[in-house]
Amino acid sequence: MDLFLPESGLVIWMLIAFLIVFFILAKKGWPMIMGAVEKRNAHISESLLAAEEANKALAGIEQQRQETMAAAQAEQIRIMKESQDLKAQLIEEAKVQARQEAEKIVTEARLKIEKEQAEAMANIKNEVIALSIDIAEKLLQRELDDKPSQTAYIEQLLNNNQPRIEA
Amino acid sequence: MNHVLKYIIFSLLLVWMTMVPVQSHAQDTVQPPKKEKFDAKSFIFGHTGDGYCFHITEIHEKPVCVWLPVIVKCKEGGSWHCFSSKHVCELKEGETFHHKGADFYISPINADKYPGKLVEVKADGSLSRPFDISFTKNAFGIFLVCAFLLAFFLPAARKYKKDPMAKPTKYQGLVEWLTYTVLDGIIRPNIPEKKVKKFAPYLLTVFFFIFFSNLFGLIPFFPFSANVTGNLSITIVLALLTYFFVNLFGNRHYWKDILWPDVPIFLKAFPLMPIIELISTITKPFALMVRLFANILAGHIVIMVLMALIFIIGGMYGAGMGGVMSVVSLFMTIFMMVLELLVAYIQAYVFTILSSLFIGMAQQEPEHE
Numbered sequence: 001m002d003l004f005l006p007e008s009g010l011v012i013w014m015l016i017a018f019l020i021v022f023f024i025l026a027k028k029g030w031p032m033i034m035g036a037v038e039k040r041n042a043h044i045s046e047s048l049l050a051a052e053e054a055n056k057a058l059a060g061i062e063q064q065r066q067e068t069m070a071a072a073q074a075e076q077i078r079i080m081k082e083s084q085d086l087k088a089q090l091i092e093e094a095k096v097q098a099r100q101e102a103e104k105i106v107t108e109a110r111l112k113i114e115k116e117q118a119e120a121m122a123n124i125k126n127e128v129i130a131l132s133i134d135i136a137e138k139l140l141q142r143e144l145d146d147k148p149s150q151t152a153y154i155e156q157l158l159n160n161n162q163p164r165i166e167a
Numbered sequence: 168m169n170h171v172l173k174y175i176i177f178s179l180l181l182v183w184m185t186m187v188p189v190q191s192h193a194q195d196t197v198q199p200p201k202k203e204k205f206d207a208k209s210f211i212f213g214h215t216g217d218g219y220c221f222h223i224t225e226i227h228e229k230p231v232c233v234w235l236p237v238i239v240k241c242k243e244g245g246s247w248h249c250f251s252s253k254h255v256c257e258l259k260e261g262e263t264f265h266h267k268g269a270d271f272y273i274s275p276i277n278a279d280k281y282p283g284k285l286v287e288v289k290a291d292g293s294l295s296r297p298f299d300i301s302f303t304k305n306a307f308g309i310f311l312v313c314a315f316l317l318a319f320f321l322p323a324a325r326k327y328k329k330d331p332m333a334k335p336t337k338y339q340g341l342v343e344w345l346t347y348t349v350l351d352g353i354i355r356p357n358i359p360e361k362k363v364k365k366f367a368p369y370l371l372t373v374f375f376f377i378f379f380s381n382l383f384g385l386i387p388f389f390p391f392s393a394n395v396t397g398n399l400s401i402t403i404v405l406a407l408l409t410y411f412f413v414n415l416f417g418n419r420h421y422w423k424d425i426l427w428p429d430v431p432i433f434l435k436a437f438p439l440m441p442i443i444e445l446i447s448t449i450t451k452p453f454a455l456m457v458r459l460f461a462n463i464l465a466g467h468i469v470i471m472v473l474m475a476l477i478f479i480i481g482g483m484y485g486a487g488m489g490g491v492m493s494v495v496s497l498f499m500t501i502f503m504m505v506l507e508l509l510v511a512y513i514q515a516y517v518f519t520i521l522s523s524l525f526i527g528m529a530q531q532e533p534e535h536e
Contacts, residue, residue, distance in 0.1 A: 010398065013303075020313070025317070025368060026372070030368045035331065043332060
């Protein structure tokens with residue numbers, strides 16, 4: 001049968017066309033496609049590895065951050081407690097000091113009052129003495145005009161007031 | 168909106184599918200004169216075989232064709248002739264076309280000698296077949312597939328070359344998917360990893376050439392429909408190329424296994440085994456050639472037979488039965504078309520996987536104990 005015999009013309013056309021296409025695709029087609037795909041595959045797997053590493057690093061950083069945060073929080077609590085203690089202490093100290101100060105002032109005031117009181121007493125005493133001497137002087141001057149009675153009175157006084165003068 | 172579009176496309180597809188047999192009949196039949204008996208053989212083999220012109224349709228019984236060039240070299244005198252196939256295709260019975268001192272005509276499809284081929288009528292009236300490298304329907308089909316392969320794969324390759332790291336476009340994704348289905352599914356399992364780069368270009372080209380030829384052969388209108396892979400001239404070239412790739416690049420181990428295999432000495436000294444092995448290198452590509460050719464041709468013939476059945480039944484039992492038969496034929500043709508879609512892939516797959524298997528076997532390194 002004719003169908004089962006290859007036709008020389010068609011064989012030649014097929015050979016020419018197919019070989020041309022084969023050489024063009026083998027030079028400019030398949031290597032580019034395969035090369036690019038393989039390059040991309042390599043790039044993707046590299047990127048995935050890098051991403052995984054970055055993730056790991058990130059997890060480390062996160063943990064570190066959390067640790068730092070916890071430490072900072074503990075520090076904060078500690079500082080706050082400390083400052084509260086300090087505050088109470090200060091208030092206590094201030095109270096004590098104020099009390100002492102007040103006592104001091106009160107004492108000083110009392111001393112000063114006492115001193116002034118004493119001075120006033122002394123002044124009054126001097127005044128009384130001066131007054132008594134004055135009165136006494138005047139009395140004496142009037143009495144002395146009446147010499148005989150004076151002499152009797154003096155004598156009486158002397159007799160009566162002997163122990164007193166001694167004292 | 169999308170749904171409406173889907174229904175429209177689907178119904179158009181259905182209409183197109185139902186048109187297939189009718190259309191191809193309208194297109195392809197070398198219209199036998201009316202009231203003449205329907206010639207199933209010439210109908211079937213006229214359409215599964217090669218042709219000098221590309222028949223598109225007929226308008227008012229006048230064929231509308233793409234006339235392809237006829238290029239022949241006469242056996243006697245050795246003169247080259249090149250003319251449009253219009254001159255020989257439109258000849259009436261008994262006429263010949265005279266060109267530069269030689270007479271040509273196309274032998275009828277049911278002739279005993281050179282059926283369907285261009286023949287030269289010598290001065291004494293005897294026929295001779297000139298050396299014929301006409302650009303026939305199948306040659307056209309080959310170039311169409313080749314042009315398609317280049318137009319489909321080269322732009323993607325250029326894009327990859329320009330910027331291999333860029334995000335691939337959808338089109339590049341398609342090219343990548345097609346390439347890597349073949350590369351990872353067919354080539355890599357059969358060929359040693361180191362040699363993949365060397366043989367992949369041939370195997371990929373073969374796969375896509377066969378696959379797209381098969382698909383184009385199923386599309387029943389003009390630039391397609393040439394029965395490329397169902398033609399022995401094409402499969403013989405593919406098989407020969409595989410033969411060369413197996414044997415030219417075969418390593419020492421492969422040749423040692425053929426010429427001095429590990430069998431008792433009396434089997435190879437006599438050279439019984441080497442002869443058998445050498446023959447087997449030829450039978451492998453021969454099987455490839457016949458398998459592809461026969462499968463695709465058979466598919467096309469079955470479809471044509473189903474269509475011819477309409478006219479045979481119609482001729483035997485009248486137009487009514489022909490009408491009934493056309494409905495039956497329609498559904499069977501749709502079934503065959505779907506089956507052929509599957510065959511188109513399977514045959515490309517089988518050819519490529521066996522080619523890579525044979526090539527891979529010739530690359531095998533001996534196992535070191």
